[in-house]
Amino acid sequence: MIKIGVIGAGFIANKFCEAVNKGEMDGKLYAIGSRGLKKAKEFKQRHRFIKAYGSYQDLYNDKDIDLIYLATPHGLHYNHMMEILDYKKNIICEKPFTLNAKQAKEVFNKAKDKNVFIMEAMWTRFLPTIREVKKLITEDIIGDVVKLEADFCFKPNKNDDNRLFQPKLGGGALLDVGIYPITFANLFMGRPKNFDSEVKMYKTGVDIAETIYYNYPDGQAILKAALNYELPLEARISGTKGKVIIEGLHETESAVIYDEKRQTYKTYTNTT
Ligand SMILES: NC(=O)c1ccc[n+]([C@@H]2O[C@H](COP(=O)([O-])OP(=O)(O)OC[C@H]3O[C@@H](n4cnc5c(N)ncnc54)[C@H](OP(=O)(O)O)[C@@H]3O)[C@@H](O)[C@H]2O)c1
Structure with a gap:
């Protein structure tokens, strides 16, 4: 062992x-x-x-x-x-x-x-929900992926001397939580052609919030990360035929997949 x-x-x-x-x-x-x-x-x-x-x-x-x-x-x-x-x-x-x-x-x-x-x-890659959604996308249930939105925004109850706000310890929203929305974009849309971003800085010198736009020839991923406001942890993936809502983002245990008639194709819940 x-x-x-x-x-x-x-x-x-x-x-x-x-x-x-x-x-x-x-x-x-x-x-x-x-x-x-x-x-x-x-x-x-x-x-x-x-x-x-x-x-x-x-x-x-x-x-x-x-x-x-x-x-x-x-x-x-x-x-x-x-x-x-x-x-x-x-x-x-x-x-x-x-x-x-x-x-x-x-x-x-x-x-x-x-x-x-x-x-x-990067444990999120290995979660059963992520594997299931990847499989369904490969099976063309939602068509070609054209848009992805993923948000990891929260307000930690920590002082400014915490690692999250300290540049020397690699603080800031991008490196702490932004890497999860980015992982979703990489997993479901691949490497972007280019990207744009809007960043809000904090007094300690770290990025406190950002929106990143990953641009693809036929689509876009809009990725939000923040340490100064809350949003539900969620990813929404839209295809040419249907869409997927992944609840819980990085620690997801469930997803709902909709088909081209906007009907629920499958509600997946990780029971393992
Ligand atoms: N995968 C996930 O879901 C997840 C969740 C949270 C955090 N993380 C990652 O895990 C890493 C640690 O995060 P954490 O939340 O566990 O942090 P933490 O509670 O502050 O623990 C970090 C540990 O690193 C050691 N350390 C060494 N040099 C240090 C220094 N100069 N300042 C502070 N600590 C120092 C300390 O252990 P000793 O005193 O024992 O040496 C400390 O307890 C980060 O990279 C974070 O992004 C991952």
Whole structure:
């Protein structure tokens, strides 16, 4: 069984560990690495790890670890992945993978040189609802996709010193939540020909809200992300014959598919 090392004992690492312990991954929690040993030990006990390390380097040095799940703030992903690759460890890195394409290319090139597995933990791609909608679109139930709207806009109850609002930690709406609407556009319409965007900046120097227009030869995706107002989490995909409403966006468990007569073709609910 894959021996997993976790870096960063924060919010999402907690969720990941709960999922692994529920048997949702073919692996077992082996070592936790935190910037503080006390925190590492508490995390180890909570999630039944075998080992706790009070520094990330100590964890990288553990020869028994097969895969590292990286759950630090995104502004640190690039440096952490480049370090981990020196130890030839496989990596699953939390979203967003890096802050920009240049960093991502460097990381992928290094992973290739080191011959290790590496991926972004963009879990939305693997959800049963997303797979079902992709299948129905491939079966031409809604015709050619010509428009997609996806919104991830919320108002976090956090202070300005939180990672969400800190440029050095990769804060801002685009990198925290905007990458989900973008993932929807990539999944259902592919790479755009070009794009336009409108951005509202915040006093800490991060983007607080944006609308992005992905332009395709025969269509458009309108993608909204914000950390200063709320919208229902939803994606709407329109085709030449019908449409799909995906409820819950990145954590979707249901979708309604309408045919060319505007009748409900299928209501899909994930029951797994
Ligand atoms: N997939 C999802 O649905 C999802 C949801 C939420 C977040 N995320 C992603 O997961 C990553 C972590 O987010 P999170 O919400 O878990 O953040 P978080 O609760 O703040 O945890 C991040 C952890 O990173 C470590 N860390 C190392 N250097 C740090 C620094 N300079 N400042 C703050 N923390 C530092 C800390 O762990 P130690 O003190 O133990 O070293 C901290 O607990 C982000 O990239 C975020 O986008 C993904």
